[in-house]
Amino acid sequence: MKKIFKYVITDILRNKTVLAYTVFLLAISFSLFSLEDNATKGLLSLLNIILIIVPLVSIIFSTIYVYNSSEFIELLVSQPLKRKTIWLSLFAGLSSSLCIAFFIGAGIPVLIYEPTVTGFMMISVGLLLSIIFVAIAMLATVITRDKAKGIGVGILLWLYFSLLFDGLVLFILFQFADYPLEKIMIGISALNPIDLGRILILLKMDISALMGYTGAVFRDFFGTHAGLITAFVTLIIWAGVPAWLSLRKFNRKDL
Amino acid sequence: MIIANNVSKQFGKLKALDNVSVQCNKGECIALIGPNGSGKTTLIKSILGMVVPDSGFITFNGNNILHHWQYRTHIGYMPQIGRYPDNMSIGQVLEMMKDIRSTSTQLDEDLIKRFDLEHMLHKRMRTLSGGTRQKVSASLAFLFNPDVLILDEPTAGLDPVASEILKEKIIEEKKKGKLVMITSHILSELDDLVTHIIYMQDGKLRFHQSIDELRKHTGEEKLSKAIANVMTK
Numbered sequence: 001m002k003k004i005f006k007y008v009i010t011d012i013l014r015n016k017t018v019l020a021y022t023v024f025l026l027a028i029s030f031s032l033f034s035l036e037d038n039a040t041k042g043l044l045s046l047l048n049i050i051l052i053i054v055p056l057v058s059i060i061f062s063t064i065y066v067y068n069s070s071e072f073i074e075l076l077v078s079q080p081l082k083r084k085t086i087w088l089s090l091f092a093g094l095s096s097s098l099c100i101a102f103f104i105g106a107g108i109p110v111l112i113y114e115p116t117v118t119g120f121m122m123i124s125v126g127l128l129l130s131i132i133f134v135a136i137a138m139l140a141t142v143i144t145r146d147k148a149k150g151i152g153v154g155i156l157l158w159l160y161f162s163l164l165f166d167g168l169v170l171f172i173l174f175q176f177a178d179y180p181l182e183k184i185m186i187g188i189s190a191l192n193p194i195d196l197g198r199i200l201i202l203l204k205m206d207i208s209a210l211m212g213y214t215g216a217v218f219r220d221f222f223g224t225h226a227g228l229i230t231a232f233v234t235l236i237i238w239a240g241v242p243a244w245l246s247l248r249k250f251n252r253k254d255l
Numbered sequence: 256m257i258i259a260n261n262v263s264k265q266f267g268k269l270k271a272l273d274n275v276s277v278q279c280n281k282g283e284c285i286a287l288i289g290p291n292g293s294g295k296t297t298l299i300k301s302i303l304g305m306v307v308p309d310s311g312f313i314t315f316n317g318n319n320i321l322h323h324w325q326y327r328t329h330i331g332y333m334p335q336i337g338r339y340p341d342n343m344s345i346g347q348v349l350e351m352m353k354d355i356r357s358t359s360t361q362l363d364e365d366l367i368k369r370f371d372l373e374h375m376l377h378k379r380m381r382t383l384s385g386g387t388r389q390k391v392s393a394s395l396a397f398l399f400n401p402d403v404l405i406l407d408e409p410t411a412g413l414d415p416v417a418s419e420i421l422k423e424k425i426i427e428e429k430k431k432g433k434l435v436m437i438t439s440h441i442l443s444e445l446d447d448l449v450t451h452i453i454y455m456q457d458g459k460l461r462f463h464q465s466i467d468e469l470r471k472h473t474g475e476e477k478l479s480k481a482i483a484n485v486m487t488k
Contacts, residue, residue, distance in 0.1 A: 003355055014342065071338035078303050078334070079355055080327035254266075254306040 001085050004076065008093030011072075012065070018101050021057050025105025028053075033113045040205065043114050047122060047201055050106060051194055054126055055133045056158050062094050062137035063154040067147045074255050087138075087250045091243055095134040099127050118204040125197035128235045132193050133158075135242040142249045165192045182217040189218075190231075193238040200231055256281050256403065256434055257302060262311035264297055264458075271297040272308065273458040279436065281402075284429045286445045287438040288482065289455035295438045296335060298455070299405055303332055328358065331401035335408045335438075337392035339380040345391055346376030349398070358399055366394040369420050385412040393421055403434045410444060422448065442479040449478075454485065461485075 012018055029046055036042040066073075069090070076086045106126055110119045137154055144150040169188060173181060189195045203215075203222050221227040257279040264272040271294045279285055287295045300306040302313055304320055304327065312319050315326040339348055353362070367373060370390040383391070389412045396404060404425070410418040425448060429435050439445055452469055454461040462485070466478070475481040 007351060011340065011342075069340065072340045074305070074334075074338055075340075076355070077305050078327070078330075078332045079352070080325055081355065082324050252307050255300075 001089055004081070004086060004089035005093050007072075008069075008089055009097060011069070012093060012097045015065075017061055018097050021061070021098075022101040022105040025050075025053070025102065026109065029106050029109035033109055039114045040118070043110065043118060043122065044205065046106065046110070047198070050122070050126055051129075051198055052162055054102060054129050055162060055194060058098050058130045058133035059137045059140075059154045059158050060151070061098070062134045063141050063151050065094060066090065066138060066141040067150060077255050083251050084247060087247050091134065091138055091246075094138075095131045098130040098134060102126050102130050118201065121204050122201050124232075125200055125235075128232075128239065129193060129197055132235065132239045132242075135239045135246070139242040139246040139249075142246045142253060161192055161194050165195065169195075182214050185214055186218065186221050190234045193235055196231055196234060200228075257313065257315055259298070259302070259313045260311050262298070262301055262308045262313060264294075264301065264306060264308050270458045272301065274311070275455075275458070275460045276311075277453060277460065277463055279434055281434055282429075282432045283451050284425075284435040284449045285437070285451045285453055286449040287436060287453045287455065288440075288442070288445075289461075293455040294458040295455055296407055297458075299332075299407055299436070299438065302405065303327065303330065328356065328399075329402045331396035331399060331404045333389075333392045333396035333404075333406045333409055335411070337388045339388070339391070341381040342379060344377050344379050345372060345383075348380065348391065349376070349395070352395055352398065356399055360400050363397050363400045364394075366390075366397050366420070366424060369424075370394060370417060386414060386417065389413050390417060393424075397424060397428070401433075403436070404428060405436045407438050408440070409437060410439065410441065418444070442482055443477075446478045452478075452482075454482070 028049055032045050032049075033039060033042040036045065073086060073090070077083065103123070107123045110123055113119075136157055140153045140157060141150050144153055169185075172188075173185075189199055199218055200222060203219055222231055257277075259275055259277045262272050262275045263270070273294075275294070275298060277298075287298065289295055297306055301308050302315075302320075304324065307321075312321065314320065315323070315329070318326060320326055343351070349367070370393070372390060372394060375387070378387075380388070380391075389409070393406075393409060396406065406425070409421055409425075413421065422444065425435060425437070429448070435448075437445065437448065449466060451463065451465050453463045464472070469478075469481050469485075470476060473481040473484040475484055
């Protein structure tokens with residue numbers, strides 16, 4: 001496991017994309033923090049960008065990377081190695097390199113300007129989102145054989161989680177405006193890791209009052225320790241289940 | 256050594272393998288022949304565990320290969336089209352394989368020397384010609400002194416000198432009592448190599464005979480003529 005992990009990491013580092021991603025995140029975070037005179041406001045702007053960029057880069061980069069290393073995977077599968085080892089090394093290599101990139105690019109500026117609970121919350125949500133979208137990308141690649149189709153599926157999934165899902169939720173809210181949906185909204189928010197991350201951070205920022213009664217219900221639930229733990233467990237499930245499903249598929253895949 | 260039991264595999268509508276059962280023993284040199292798309296490569300890939308059969312099972316030294324991935328330490332595989340990570344050099348690929356397999360057995364770098372790969376270790380895989388790629392694949396297959404050699408179209412794309420070197424090497428290894436499986440379309444070059452013939456068509460195993468039996472059976476001395484004789488029947 002360690003050996004293959006090592007080769008995956010060296011290969012990803014040789015590929016300059018992750019480096020460019022790190023530099024891009026660094027540039028955005030530093031410029032946002034220096035533009036706003038209030039660090040909390042900077043954090044809020046950064047949050048909105050990160051919730052778009054991190055899932056997008058994680059899912060697209062991972063999909064393309066897995067397709068491009070199909071030769072490497074094929075070579076390894078004919079060697080005395082467990083398929084599980086190969087796939088998990090690939091997963092570990094991708095998620096750790098993207099996590100390191102996020103930590104250097106966004107984590108360090110946040111720690112410099114806003115080393116508060118909110119800041120830590122944002123770093124951990126960003127790291128978890130990176131891992132979740134690597135896992136989703138790996139599931140998409142193992143299901144679709146064709147590269148173009150696989151990348152398309154990746155983009156669609158990102159679009160769904162960051163835009164379409166919110167639209168759907170809004171639609172439901174308006175359609176059923178006469179009913180008390182606040183409690184159900186907590187359940188619905190668990191269906192989208194990006195939304196869950198956003199809620200967790202916003203609640204720490206004391207602007208949840210702007211979200212009205214739903215905000216108060218959220219605060220009631222996610223403000224408690226049990227709620228916080230449930231939210232993080234949900235995020236971990238979001239990473240674990242796609243990774244496990246993709247591993248099961250890969251074990252039976254013909255190469 | 257390798258026993259396949261009623262192995263079937265379907266790709267969509269195409270039956271790539273249809274109830275194939277074969278037994279391969281130590282010291283044999285088996286030629287897998289058949290028209291294009293007759294399931295030769297699928298059979299090889301199932302033995303290597305790269306393709307998972309729909310039904311039936313394959314055992315290696317008595318162990319079902321589905322549960323014992325370690326059996327692949329005993330196999331050297333040369334694929335039909337060697338696909339390697341593009342931005343690695345030949346040297347890096349060789350080093351990586353040595354590192355991954357990390358065997359205590361004596362490495363067999365004979366082919367690397369004879370193919371003169373030592374002088375192009377720094378070349379990137381993406382810049383290599385098809386023939387050089389084949390040389391790398393062949394060197395890798397023989398590198399770890401495996402008990403079983405599986406060669407899928409080994410001489411396709413190789414120049415006459417290189418293919419002669421490879422043939423000599425195969426004969427040497429056969430003499431050491433290893434099991435060698437070769438697929439090829441060039442029957443004339445198999446003549447002085449093989450001891451057994453497996454003939455496949457449309458995913459079915461047509462016959463599995465020793466070469467002497469085949470010669471007696473068809474009355475032809477040359478392998479190509481003997482096969483032609485069987486095919487036209």
